[in-house]
Amino acid sequence: MHCSATSESMDDSFQTPDPTLSLAMELIARPSVTPDDGGCQELIAARLAAAGFQVEGMPFGAVHNLWARHGAASPLIIFLGHTDVVPPGPLADWHSPPFTPTVRAGQLYGRGAADMKGSVAAFVQALLGFVAQHPDHPGSVGLLLTSDEEGVARDGTRAVMEVLAARGEHIDYCVVGEPSCRDTLGDTVKNGRRGSLNGELVIHGTQGHVAYPERADNPIVRFAPILQTLIMTVWDQGSADFPATRLQFSNLQAGTGADNVIPGSLRALFNLRYAPTTPASTLQTRIEAVLAAHGVRYSLNWRLSGEPFLTRDGPLKAALSESITAETGVRPEYSTGGGTSDGRFVAPFGAQVLEFGPINESIHKVNEAVAVADLARLTRIYRGTLERILAR
Numbered sequence: 001m002h003c004s005a006t007s008e009s010m011d012d013s014f015q016t017p018d019p020t021l022s023l024a025m026e027l028i029a030r031p032s033v034t035p036d037d038g039g040c041q042e043l044i045a046a047r048l049a050a051a052g053f054q055v056e057g058m059p060f061g062a063v064h065n066l067w068a069r070h071g072a073a074s075p076l077i078i079f080l081g082h083t084d085v086v087p088p089g090p091l092a093d094w095h096s097p098p099f100t101p102t103v104r105a106g107q108l109y110g111r112g113a114a115d116m117k118g119s120v121a122a123f124v125q126a127l128l129g130f131v132a133q134h135p136d137h138p139g140s141v142g143l144l145l146t147s148d149e150e151g152v153a154r155d156g157t158r159a160v161m162e163v164l165a166a167r168g169e170h171i172d173y174c175v176v177g178e179p180s181c182r183d184t185l186g187d188t189v190k191n192g193r194r195g196s197l198n199g200e201l202v203i204h205g206t207q208g209h210v211a212y213p214e215r216a217d218n219p220i221v222r223f224a225p226i227l228q229t230l231i232m233t234v235w236d237q238g239s240a241d242f243p244a245t246r247l248q249f250s251n252l253q254a255g256t257g258a259d260n261v262i263p264g265s266l267r268a269l270f271n272l273r274y275a276p277t278t279p280a281s282t283l284q285t286r287i288e289a290v291l292a293a294h295g296v297r298y299s300l301n302w303r304l305s306g307e308p309f310l311t312r313d314g315p316l317k318a319a320l321s322e323s324i325t326a327e328t329g330v331r332p333e334y335s336t337g338g339g340t341s342d343g344r345f346v347a348p349f350g351a352q353v354l355e356f357g358p359i360n361e362s363i364h365k366v367n368e369a370v371a372v373a374d375l376a377r378l379t380r381i382y383r384g385t386l387e388r389i390l391a392r
């Protein structure tokens with residue numbers, strides 16, 4: 001059962017070490033800079049197998065993936081997470097070594113504490129607790145972990161989802177453990193994400209001497225008004241659920257290094273974070289129309305790194321919201337802002353997907369940390385979500 005945050009649960013944490021904290025510390029102590037797993041999944045697999053889960057490693061290339069399931073019936077509710085972490089950055093800036101989990105002043109420090117070994121530990125403890133109390137629960141519960149979330153994300157969740165779909169294993173509900181909260185545990189749930197569309201644009205010109213511009217064709221000059229037009233374009237107004245579509249340039253290269261040479265080409269990389277109101281194909285058409293209107297010679301490669309998705313009101317949203325409020329007293333706000341997550345690989349298969357995890361203030365920074373108290377609270381929220389969907 002889920003408990004509320006009362007003196008009773010506080011007492012528990014003083015009497016016995018919190019199992020979620022212990023597991024999070026064991027995971028942090030296994031360095032797993034993406035796409036390494038560092039043995040994290042092996043540790044988790046052993047615990048879930050001992051509790052009766054069907055556990056399966058699904059490696060692709062250098063990437064470790066773990067699929068664990070308890071039960072064979074529908075609906076299937078899974079937790080989705082990653083065991084890889086981003087590099088620690090300058091070691092001298094860490095107050096304690098990044099792969100030596102350290103509790104100081106109520107915070108657990110270490111690379112991955114918040115993103116997302118804390119959530120992964122909470123997932124495991126929530127699943128173990130749920131299955132122990134409801135060995136014959138209806139439906140199924142599962143855990144999908146990858147070591148390829150922080151990197152290229154090709155051989156991780158995306159690849160596993162294709163295997164599961166081919167087998168006919170349909171996921172109904174998915175909770176992603178990405179650190180979603182802003183100031184206090186429970187304040188934010190992500191109920192969707194914008195799409196992410198990348199463009200690599202090359203403007204072709206003709207190289208020449210700067211003193212003879214009439215014999216050259218300067219791609220920098222040709223690009224300037226195109227840049228101006230694209231950054232001033234209003235793509236849409238967004239919607240009640242999504243912020244407006246935005247285009248950002250991230251890389252711009254031209255020039256030979258010499259100050260007397262007009263370059264032969266210019267290369268620009270840009271990204272659009274887009275709302276579902278404006279499909280990727282429409283954005284592509286509009287940008288190509290701008291280029292055509294400026295009469296330039298160009299090549300343009302598109303790469304769609306994630307379709308947008310939105311999870312509307314339904315059993316998962318109700319169960320997670322109620323669990324959060326029961327534990328924290330906070331009513332979560334729903335948001336589709338921020339970067340993408342592996343939820344984008346699960347939603348297209350028809351699952352309801354929500355993201356909920358700890359406070360994200362320290363993620364990817366030096367001295368990454370999660371509040372020790374939030375680990376037990378997160379565990380109760382995740383478990384409460386399972387209880388509310390499958391066991392009431």
Ligand SMILES: [Zn+2]
Pocket residue numbers: 082115116149178179
């Ligand atoms: Zn993450």
